[in-house]
Amino acid sequence: MTVEELIDLLKVSLPEGLTPLQETVLRFTWEGKTYASMAAETNYVKEYLSRTASELWSTLSNFWEEEIGKNNLRQVFELRQLTKAQRQAIEQIRRDRTTPVLEFPGGPLAVNSPFYIERPPIESLACEEVTKPGSIIRIKAPWKMGKTSLMLRILDRAESQKYRTVTIDFQQAEKTVFSTTDKFFRWFSSNVGLKLQLEPKLDEYWDEDIGRKVSCTIYFQAYLLPQAQCPLVLALNEINRVFEYPEIAEEFFSLLRSWYEQARSLKIWQNLRLILTYSTEIYIPLQINQSPFNVGLPLKSPTFTSEQVLALAQRHGLDWTTSQTKQLMGMVGGHPYLTRLALYYICQGELTLKHILQEAPTESGIYCDHLRKIMTVVQADTALENALKKVIATDHPVKLVAAIAYKLDSMGLVNINGDFVTPSCELYRLYFKNQMLQN
Template identity: 35%
Template sequence: MKSIEHRFGSQGTRPQNTATSQAKSQPSIVQDHQGSGDNIAGNKTVNNYYSPPPTPTANDGNTEALQLWTQKLTMYRKEEAIASDPEQKFQLKKKIQECKQKIQELEKQEEKIFKNCQQSNHYIERPPIEEQCHQELSRPGGLIRLKAPKRMGKTHLMNWLFERMSQSQEYTGIVFDFNEPESGVVADLDELLQYFCSSLSLALDLPDKLDEFWQKKRAKTLKCRAYFEKEILKSVEGNLIIAIDNIDRLFEEKYQETSLDFFGMLRSWYGNAQTLPNWQKLRLILVYSTEDLPNLGMYQSPFNVGKEIKLSEFTSEQIKDLVSSYGLNLSNEDIGCLMELVGGHPYLIHEAINYLATYPEKPFSEMLVKIPTDEGIYYQHFQSYWKILESEADLALALQKIMMSDVPTSLSQALIFKLESLGLIGKHENLVYPRYKLYQDYFRSHIEQLKEIK
């Protein structure tokens, strides 16, 4: 199987075929300004309270470096809030921007580390999910609807499936990520369809003949179908798997007009693949994070056909298998204590076990105590949530309400959609609750920070 993961470019309406530079194994650390007390704010009282954390070096681990840079960011933000001199504020803003840049670089590296540790030697099967997916992809015109909150292992399963299908040379796989194109592209059906077609051509190393098809006076989706049928399907030997990741971006209300036609087109393609011989080589994987599907007609929706797969959490036995794959030995009591905080969440479990394997000298009890704090192993995970919450005050207010309540509570559907997609809440009928004790413990201890978001 020729497995290709194609990501959109960030400029223009079509992806550019440019080489991507390799990320450095360690971040380039710019030395901090020197001086007794780090007197940027010009306030000796402030200096007594805020001595700068040490600047991370190449010898620091990725997680430790990330924590140090974030501590520096917090310090500079506090100093900026009370600094009065314009020049001092300007210098602090530069330092804040530097910290943000370093944090972003380190977070990208952490994400790569997590994906690397999820290779086949650490992949834990969740029967019968894998076999169900394999059977559906082996069927002419197969379609999988892969649903789970963020970081539940959807991409991991998708990679495992591609590897499994690669045992046969009859499959070519492409990943199309809806999180990459600009909002303007997603909002305009014509631009989106051109982007989609051009991306497939680029991923398959085919010439872009888009202009030949788009000059004709046809409906936009018919132009897309014609291009896909004549330029993509005919060029692929064997079967073609297209995995559309983060397709729930189209569930947002602002993309409603685009989504109706795009989803209708996918449903039509699925129908073609059931009956037309030249379309039967097509396989689709739709990957999304929420139960709240768009309101589509019965024959316009690709979410009521094919095989639905809901990723489950790890069981205690599967966690034991993962622990063994890392060469560790945790007691049933240790695993139970960890699951009490994070359930069987694949990412959170992976992070904990990977940490224990990386730092065998660190006691399990110490890790467990620090888990729901900013000093723990999920620090980066929490920071990814703060980035979102700080830009969406209504979401922060809703989360505050949920985390402080001892009973399930009600929210608007729009807020439920966002929080469920993030994996922060569970839902039963029309009521929601903190998904894990980890989240409730952490955000309760940071309730004042939530209240400050306006």
């Protein structure tokens, strides 16, 4: 059998399937690579890869009831013939991959969606980190780059470990929640308890004399965490909404940092694992030792590579070539949402790639809503608008004030290289040039 057949067979045969990192180890081992070369290509520590591989060889050996390891993997399987049942199982999993039900791009991708493209090593790093006591995972990326989809996969990993999971989406919070700091802390604490399906007991633990931060801490330490009876993964989605209220943000984020620090000495806090997703830079004055944004595992969702764009096209059932992949990437630069939107319309037979590319930077193109939303944000900030005008007015890299450059980068509009920035993709350069410099 081939390595692809082996991987598909293991996915349907092993009780827990294969993790992305295990799949990577299998491929590299099949190619005869050493753990050192694997580490160099994946940015994993060699010892961690070796440990992961050792656990994999043990699983395979137990499953097939024969000794299987790095030195004989290919020898054992390459000449082995698939049984009829195994061939049928592989054919079924491949049919499921190649005949997906089309989903209109926009929201997060379900854990079982065939349209989710992994971007190694971030998935493996995140799924490993969530199992560590008292951990924090920080996912930062511009709008529509796949933050929530990645978060769902981390939560799925946590649930497979029998952890409790709770998601708080700050986009769902009404404006009145942010009217006072005390109201915000009570709303936050109450929501976590309700999602754990626990009886509300906030008034029993809240004490104005000791303050909201201490009250919130006691509510978690004495009630929520013990009642969970296992590790609790708390996912805080789109926390950039809190950035809009500096007084609340300063107290809330320093509280999260204090919980992280307490996990170093109090066992109960080791059961709390935090996932923070946000799409803008942090521009609130937090002292280094009071910020949760300089600890834990930082992840930044990257754009797709050409290989990943081609793989996504194939999952849409399109028989694409590298030439078509390069044409689309030349316009959208591998942006996940922009890529998927184009593939959706092409797969539906509504538009051709040529038509999409011609209309892309115009008000009649498929990206008009996305572009208008970004334009609204940019025009609300004069400094951002003026800076973006400078970037798109020339074909050469432009030097900007650091804070402005990072704001544009956090919106996904520019790439930063040293002290200089350039437009992140041709779509943004053309659209904003037409809209902002037409006079």
